[in-house]
Amino acid sequence: MESQWMYLLNFLVYLGVTLPLMAFGIFVFAFTTPYKEYELIKNGAETNDPQKMAAAKAAAHDLGGKMIGLAIVLASAIFHSVNLWDLVIWGVVGTVFQVIVFYLFELLTPFKVVSEIPKGNVSVGIFASRLSIAAGLLMAALISY
Incomplete structure (x- = not known):
């Protein structure tokens, strides 16, 4: 029974580190994009x-994909980390590389x-979302190597 408490404590400690890493990643994503995802999403809900x-949908897809991609990276970091600092390092690395992937996407596409996204091109938002998820999967595999 005593060992169960250690597992629960370990769970809570890692959760206490992971949630701020996720919040940090979302903050970085919102800060580094020139459009304001939350504002676009809010404005789309309050209008006809x-x-x-459409801009709200595009922004929600884009931001949601970044969040899923980062969660995949963090899940791999949790599984493969040897300690909390290892988790923090890989969480920050994952966030930075998600931003880099977004701007490479921006650089390499003809649009x-x-x-x-602010114009309401939902297809671009969906494509950006899937790219973030794919990048997260690749980074998660790289962490485990």
């Missing part, structure tokens, strides 16, 4: 304007993601 509604 089809463009604002500008940063202008298409």
Whole structure:
């Protein structure tokens, strides 16, 4: 029974480190994109304007994909980390590389993601979302190597 308490304590400690890492990642994502995801999402819910509604969907897909990609990286970091500092390092690395992937995507595409999402191009938001998830899966595998 005593060992169960140690597992619970370990769970709580890692959760206490992981949730702020996730919040940090979301903050970095929102800070590094020139459009304001939360504002676009909020404005899309408070209007009947089809463009604002589409922009909200595009931003939600984009931000949601980044969050899932980062969660995948953090899950791998939790599983493979040897201690809490290892988890923190890989969490920060994962966040930085998710931002780099976004801007590489911006650089390599024939359109500008940063202008298409606020215009309501949902397809670009979905594509950016899937790219973030794919990058998260790849980074998670790299952590385990």
